[in-house]
Amino acid sequence: MQLAKYALVALVLTGVLSLPAAANPVRRDHIDVELIASTTSVQPGRTLTVALRLKPDEHWHTYWKNPGDSGLATQIDWQLPEGFRAGPIQWPAPQRIDVGPLANYGYDGEVLLLTDIEVPDSIPANVPIRAAASWLVCEEICIPGDAELVLDLPAGPAAADPVWAARIAKVRAALPDAANGPEVEAVLAAGQQWILSLPRSALRDVGQLSFFPEEEGWIEYASRQQVVEQGDTVQLRFAAAAGAAGKQGRLNGVLVAMPGFANGSSSVVVSPAVTLTDTLPAPPPPVASAARSSLTLAVALAFAFIGGVILNLMPCVFPVVGIKVLTFVENSRSSPASLRSHGLLFALGVLVCFWAVAGALLALRAGGATLGWGFQLQSPLVVSALALLFFVLALNMSGVFELGSRAQQLAGSVRAQSGYADAFLSGVIATLVATPCTAPFMGAALGFAITQSAPLAMAVFTALALGMAAPYLVLSFSPKLVGRLPKPGTWMVSLKQALAFPLYLTVVWLVWVLGRQIGVDAVARLMIGMTMFGAGLWVYGRWNTSSAARVRMTARAMAMLLALTGVVLGWPHDSVPQGSSLATTSGNWKTWSPDAVAAARGSGQPVFVDFTAAWCVTCQVNKRLVLNRDTVQARFRERNVVTMVADWTNRDPQISLALDALGRSGVPVYALYPPGNGAPMLLPELLTEAIVLEAIDQIAGPVRTAASRDPSGISIDQEK
Structure with missing residues (x-):
């Protein structure tokens, strides 16, 4: 019986000693906290591993040693028996946690923070491990917390804890590798951009790379980190923090790779020396999108x-269509050969102008410029010149001036009386105003063209020009169709004057574009210049037909003087800063940037981006008739869609690269990005409410409830 009692006591003691080495978890607001150990006892002279276990509620997170834009790092103040010494926290590789426009570094979910404790040779029979822990736990609000934690362990041979030993060993194995990382070079370019370079052979595969600096003040935490392959080297590029060039020391941090490094680890500790350069690197070549790569040459043509x-039929071309229609009416009773000549010369004008614009675009892109279709209207000088040209055409159609027979004879080598030169110039003018527009089917074709060799690209542009000229060619080669037009007569004077008004509206549009580019002062100068130029044309039209030679000479001299004065006064002297944004961000629309898109998608929100420009008439029509409608805006809010404007009115290399990546070369482009990393959905160039609403429902998540909040509405003061 006595032996049975001793056996029972021994069994109970064995069971107690084999319990997991952990204190009772402490519950605080939205988090459980406790100390755990890898062994059930403390062995003298042998290192003991203890971990602070943080288990926040679902969707809540805690922070890394560098919390990023906001937050507080978890801290542990150890209180140990005499002779025990605690090492530093061994931090697992963090996650990037995007919160609106901010980026934080931390842990979404449970995390074990390991600490190795040196144990002396002589220890008491019971070892109390105490720690004062403090943390910040956040979701939409942030709550600081602290606790006094105690873990009592007996002295004795170290035995693996049945619950925590394997967990702690797994965490240790996943810690950033501090001994076998690759050689990394760090270059700070122009004080603005970091370039981390490592051998391609150091990676299992080129996937996702992320860098987390250990110290503040080195990088812009929310910036997009872009992987760029350069032969046998892989670069990671991201924005530098203001003042980074003035910091001393090495760029210490953790580099995380997916699917991993060649040494088997998924994260490594890096500490490269910093090299400063004065120039930014050339932007990487755009990644071909699925929309572009799916096209063949035949389909593109x-x-x-x-x-x-x-x-x-696009709004930007329509005002010029009237001029061509008037030409057909004037020549409706001409011979079939004359009609065909007019049609062919119009097509030639379209072709020559398309070739000139496309050739300039391809040449500039080959020289490293980030340009797209319609690039010439990003120049205030071109916009001003076009406004003046259409103003002159409108005045001519209004009857303010006419080129008399004497002037026609003097310019006979350039402008035949039959109007052949007019047909050619009509094609040129129609093309000039067409270039800001992108019609359905045209966007994908242009995106394909700019990635091809020059001959193939020019073939696509030629097909585009022939398509634009085709209706007029068909009409000019169909005498029966032309014969159905009304006979020329005095009514044509009224028609001609009526068709001047769409041209005046075109002038208004171009003047508005100029104001958006360089301000109202430039608009005032251009208006004064056009008034002076118009006065010169009026003087010419009023007295150039006088029978007195002296009056005609005086009128011509005065007209020339007024016209030159108008050009000088209207010349756009202001320059446009490259990349300057004119996006209107009123209401729910925000200014586009790659980092803003990545941040919103990372926080679980879909993003709708309107790639637009003030000189794109189709863009303005879609905006007013569809995108700004109450029903569409309400659906954006219901589906928690972040709406952004990428304004390409002025040259912006970032927007050009984004369009390239989407397989497009001009605007409008409407891209709807799903949450996370999925491919965007591209909407057609001409929008309807039904198209936009269907796309939102297809790509966005569940309808947001009234209790949920936009992550961008988080109070930063609560975070840090």
């Missing part, structure tokens, strides 16, 4: 031709 035909 077909798309270009169809897009060119539709281009005649």
Whole structure:
């Protein structure tokens, strides 16, 4: 019986000693905290591993040693028996946690923070491990917490804890590798951009790379980190913090790779020396999108031709269509050969102008410029010149001046009386105003063209030009169709004057574009210049037909003087800063940037981006008739969609690269990005409410409830 009692006591003691080495968890607001150990006892002279276990509620997170834009790092103040010494916290690799426009570094979910404690040779029979822990736990609000934690362990041979030993060993194995990391070079370019370079062979595969600095003040935490392959080297590029060039020391941090490094680890500790350079690197070549790569040359040519035909119906081209219609009416009773000549010369004007614009675009892109279709209207000088040209055409159609027979004879080598030169110039003018527009089918074709060799690209642009000229060619080669037009007569004077008003509206649009580019002062100068130029044309039209030679000479001299004065006064002297944003961010619209898109998608929100420009008439029509409608805006809010404007009115290399990545070369472009990393959905160039609403429902998540909040509404003061 006595032996049975001793056996029972021994069994109970064995069971107690084999319990997990952990204190009772402490519950605080939205988090459980406790100390755990890898062994059930403390062995003299042998290192003991203790971990602070933080287990926040679902969707709550704690922070790394460098919390990023906001937050507080977890801290542990050890209170140990005499002779015990605690080492530093061994931090697991953090996660990037995007909160609105901010980026934080921490842990979403449970985390074990390991600490190795040196144990002396002589220890008491019971070892109390105490720690004062403090932390910040956040979701939409942030709550600081602290606790006094105690872990009592008996002295004795170290035995693996049945619950925590394996967990702690797994965490230790996943810690950033501090001994076998690759050689990394760090370059700070122009004080603005970091470039981390490592051998391609150091990675299992080129996937996702992320750098987390250990100290503040080195990088812009919320900036997009871009992987760029350069031969046998892989670069990671991201924005530098203001003042980074003035910091001393090495760039210490953790580099995380997916799917991992060649040494088997997924994260490594890096500490490269910093090299300063004065110049930024060239932007990486755009990644071909699925939309672009799916096109063949034949499909691209077909798309270009169809897009060119539709281009005649786009708002930016429509005012010029009237001029061509008037020409057909004037020549409706001409011979079939004359009609065909007019049609062919118009097509030639379209072709020559398309070739000139496309050739300039391809040459500039080959020289490293980030430009796209419609690039010439990003120049205030071109916008001003076009405004003046259409103002002159409108005055001519209004009857303010006419080129008399004497002037026609003097310019006979350039402008035949039959109007052949007019047909050619009409094609040129129609193309000039068409370039800001992108018609259906045309966007994909242009995106394909700019990635091809020059001959193939020019073939696509030629197909586009032929498509635009096709309706007029068909009409000019169909005498029966032309014969159905009304006979020329005095009514044509009224028609001609009526068709001047769409041209005046075109002038208004171009003047508005100029104001958006360089301000109202430039608009005032241009208006004064056009008034002076118009006065010169009026003087010419009023007295150039006088029978007195002296009056005619005086009128011509005065007209020339007024016209030159108008050009000088209207010349746009202001320059446009490259990349300057004109995006209107009123209401729910925000200014686009790659980092803002990444931050919103990282926080679980879909993003709708309106790639637009003030000189794109189709863009303005879509905005007013569809995108700003109450029903569409309400659906954006219901589906928690972040809406952004990428304004390409002025040259912006970032927007050009974004368009390239989408397989597009001009605006409008409407991209709807799903949450996370999925491919964006591209909407057609001409929008309807039904198209936009269907796309939102297809790509966005569940309808947001009234209790949920936009992550961008988080109070930063509560975070840090």
